[in-house]
Amino acid sequence: MIELREHERKTLLIVERLDGKASVEQVINESGLSDAAVMRAALTLQEKKLVKMKEKKQTIAKLNKEGKLYAERQLPERRILDVLYKMGGEALLSNIPKEVDISSNAVSVALGWLVKKNWAVINQKKGTIALVESLLTQKPKKGADEKLLELLAEKDTVVIEELDKNPQQAVATLKRRKLVETKEKSTYELELTKKGWKLVKKGLEVAEEVTLLTPELIITKKWRETKLRKFDVTASGPAVYPGKVHPLQQIIQRAREIFLEMGFTEIRGPLVETAFWNFDALFQPQDHPAREMMDTFYLA
Structure with a gap:
């Protein structure tokens, strides 16, 4: 039984x-x-x-501080897009930072995304940015990245494997933009x-x-x-290790390992060394504090 x-x-x-x-x-x-x-x-x-226990690895995505800010205020390229509509579809590049409350570094990134998303074109000669012809009459729908921002703002975290293909690609995009953080998590499923x-x-x-x-x-x-x-009185108890390595010995051992990793060779010497080999061969000055009786044990 x-x-x-x-x-x-x-x-x-x-x-x-x-x-x-x-x-x-x-x-x-x-x-x-x-x-x-x-x-x-x-x-x-x-x-x-x-029961059978199966381990299932999942990737959890969540917004970081900047991602939460963009979820609240919209992505910078969307905000620039709104400004372009207010200004009749075209604006001077120099006026964008004044009209949109974002840093100058973020403006250049946002302009790149506007072009990448095929929402606007930049005329370098005129120094202007204008909406593409197809968007003059209506605004573009929200993309997968914007929808994911809203979802993460609402749910706080999402399991990437449970998302469809487009949102999964959006996670990768937002991660590259340093708006989303991901971490691996193991879950366990029990089956009779x-x-x-x-x-x-x-x-x-x-x-x-x-x-x-x-x-x-x-x-x-x-x-x-x-x-x-x-x-179960026959079950073994936890292992006990009463002896401990002295902290100073741990530091010495770590220093030794570092020197060996750097390529130095370890050699053995006598227990008692002459002052010549211990100090002069190492070009240690005659008045160096290490030569004093407080730091060196001299044998006559």
């Missing part, structure tokens, strides 16, 4: 209730247990071949095995377990009705 602890029973029943498949996050939310408790239970259930299904169909009850036998339980004799958690 397979013995299960309280947390293991809870985890198993929640996975069964969620059609035999559930992520660790779902189990945490449903059970109210801590992350560590659920992971510990899941690993034990996997060892007992009651045949053995697990067989066990839950027999019927499982979640009984509260007590890990500490208190005086109160003994006096009231409730210990007779309480389920005490079993402990």
Whole structure:
């Protein structure tokens, strides 16, 4: 018979209730247990071949400080576009920084994106920027990058793998523009095995377990009705390393490693060295403080 602890029973029943498949996050939310408790239970259930645990890597995207600012105020190229419409479709390049509240560095980047998105053309001879003919009558629709900015501002984070192709490309674009940050995250999914299904169909009850036998339980004799958690007294304890390397010795060892990595060769010398080889051969001045009796142990 397979013995299960309280947390293991809870985890198993929640996975069964969620059609035999559930992520660790779902189990945490449903059970109210801590992350560590659920992971510990899941690993034990996997060892007992009651569940399979699969690791799934995800890339999480979120806006940085500048990205949040652009999500609130729109991308700089969109703001310049709005200015062009107000100015009749054409404006002097020198007037753009005055009309749009963005830095001069951001203006040059925004102008590049205006041309790249085929929203405007720049006339270097005249020093002007003008809307392309097709946009004179109507504004361009929001692109994938702008929609993604709005989505991230609303949801705070998104899983890149769950996005469609266009938004995924938009993430790469916004990341190059240093508006979005991404990080890898591992999620775990639990799935009941045949053995697990067989066990839950027999019927499982979640009984509260007590890990500490208190005086109160003994006096009231409730210990007779309480389920005490079993402990494996044969299990090995954590490794203990009482001896520690002295901090100064650690520094010496690190300095040694650095010199060796730089290409120096380590040689062995006598325990007692002559002052000539220790000081003069190294071109150390006669009045150097290291030659004093406080820093050097002299043998007569």
